[in-house]
Amino acid sequence: MTSSQQKRWRALIVxxxxxARHIIRELLQPHTExxxxxxxxxxxxxxxxxxxxxxxxxxxxxxMPKLTGFDVLELIGEDASVIFVTAFDQYAMRAFEVHAVDxxxxxxxxxxxxxxxERAKSRLGEKTPSAQKLADSARPPQQFLERVVxxxxxxxxxxxxxxxxxxxxxxxxxxxxxxxxxxxKQQTIASLEACLDPNCFVRIHRSYIVNLERVVRIEPYGKxxxxxxxxxxxxxxxxxxxxxxxxxxxxxxx
Numbered sequence: 001m002t003s004s005q006q007k008r009w010r011a012l013i014v015x016x017x018x019x020a021r022h023i024i025r026e027l028l029q030p031h032t033e034x035x036x037x038x039x040x041x042x043x044x045x046x047x048x049x050x051x052x053x054x055x056x057x058x059x060x061x062x063x064m065p066k067l068t069g070f071d072v073l074e075l076i077g078e079d080a081s082v083i084f085v086t087a088f089d090q091y092a093m094r095a096f097e098v099h100a101v102d103x104x105x106x107x108x109x110x111x112x113x114x115x116x117x118e119r120a121k122s123r124l125g126e127k128t129p130s131a132q133k134l135a136d137s138a139r140p141p142q143q144f145l146e147r148v149v150x151x152x153x154x155x156x157x158x159x160x161x162x163x164x165x166x167x168x169x170x171x172x173x174x175x176x177x178x179x180x181x182x183x184x185k186q187q188t189i190a191s192l193e194a195c196l197d198p199n200c201f202v203r204i205h206r207s208y209i210v211n212l213e214r215v216v217r218i219e220p221y222g223k224x225x226x227x228x229x230x231x232x233x234x235x236x237x238x239x240x241x242x243x244x245x246x247x248x249x250x251x252x253x254x
Contacts, residue, residue, distance in 0.1 A: 009034045010053055014046040014072065015061040015085060020106065024085070025192045027113045043075075044066025047156060050076040057120055059104075062138075063088040066158065070138065074131035075156060081120040082128050084254070095138035101128040101171040101236050132191060144197040148176060157183055163201075166236060167192060167209040180232065202249050204228055204242035212249055 001118070011034050015021045020210040021039050028034050038049040043064055046181065050058070058080050062069040069084055084103040086092050096103040149158045159178045168175040168182075168190035176183045191251040193201070193209055203209050214230040218238060221227045228246070238246060 007027055007033060007055055010037045011055065011059065012038050012040065012046065012049055012055040013037065013059045014040045014043070014064075014069070015050075015059070016041055016064045020061065020085065020108075024113075026182045027108065027110060031117070043069075043072045044156060046072045046131065047075045048154070050080070051154060055080050056124060057081045057083070059083050061084055062092050062184050067156070068135075070131050070135035070164065071206075073128065073134070074149060075173070078128040078129070078130060081118050081124055081126075082133075083120050090140075091140050092138045095134050098137055099134060101129060114226070132187070136191075136195070136240045138197075143194045148185065148192075150176065150185045156160075159183065159195070164201075165211055165214050165230060165232065166234065169207040177190065177234070199249070199252075202235060202242070202245050204246050205218045206239065208242075210236060210246075212246075215246070215250070217245070218246065232253045 004063060011028065012022050012228065013024050013036060015024070018041070025036060025039070029035060037053040037055060040046040040049050043189050044067060046060070055057060060069045060072060062084050063086065075083060079086060082101070084092070084096060084101060085108070089105045091107070093103065102120050104112060104116055119222055143153060143159055147161055148159045150159065151155055161178055163178050165177045168177065170184070172188060173184050173186050174189050189207065189209065193203055196209065200212055201209050201210055210228055210230070214232070216231050217229050219227045219229060226241060226243055228236045228238050
């Protein structure tokens, strides 16, 4: 018996379809070295189960309501081996192939399952590519974020993009201002900007992106700078190039 066969694996199955979870559990039955520690019907359950069980291997559905598989990966980190499970999705599949990530296409076949399982086991301990990279390359062209997912301890907050007032850069983090609260997320302002609809969000300063709908007026501030006054009273600095961008977008929206 090899050392890899002797190793015990803790596995997590995450899929909003009960039948899909059942099929994966059945396909795992001959693999006595793998113990299914939990089954999760949604992303929120998965985040909680990962914190509790610290699985070695996760079967992760991509298309789930509220939290997608990419959201879950972002929230749990990249330490477990992940096999994504997806219905036909050309963009997700392309993303997995580009980043050499294991995936299973529904309906799942036994031979393909065995191949993915062996590959994932051989990669134990290797980091999965970042959720950000996978999600960005799996997003169809011209499709922008609909909400941002933020984790604070064990709490997960979903911020719909329509309710995002502005974004402020804070080193490797961004502060997301929404409905009078600020949520801190580990992401650069440049990578978030690339995922936002440029017709609705504008970079007004190297440290600020604003939701155009929140801008009430622009006031002069000092010699060469200006302030954007938002509907909730927030005052954000506007650089010279930011003002040109803002002005052209406001003209378009007139």
